[in-house]
Amino acid sequence: MTTTVTYSIPNISCNHCVHTVTMEVGDLAGVKNVQADVEAKQATITFDPPANEDSIKELLAEINYPVAA
Numbered sequence: 524m525t526t527t528v529t530y531s532i533p534n535i536s537c538n539h540c541v542h543t544v545t546m547e548v549g550d551l552a553g554v555k556n557v558q559a560d561v562e563a564k565q566a567t568i569t570f571d572p573p574a575n576e577d578s579i580k581e582l583l584a585e586i587n588y589p590v591a592a
């Protein structure tokens with residue numbers, strides 16, 4: 524089942540961050556699309572298994588873009 528979730532990611536502060544988040548999350552197996560927005564400090568991520576919310580949040584934390592609680 525394809526899922527789309529929008530995460531609030533406060534550390535997205537410039538286009539470099541957008542690029543990093545897009546590339547890193549996009550490399551995760553199962554991730555179909557990443558739309559990161561510097562203005563909103565959000566990323567909308569569309570994914571299928573084996574990606575899931577936990578693995579995406581874990582990756583974002585690892586690359587220093589943790590999801591806001």
Ligand SMILES: [Cu+2]
Nearest residue numbers: 536537539540
């Ligand atoms: Cu940046």
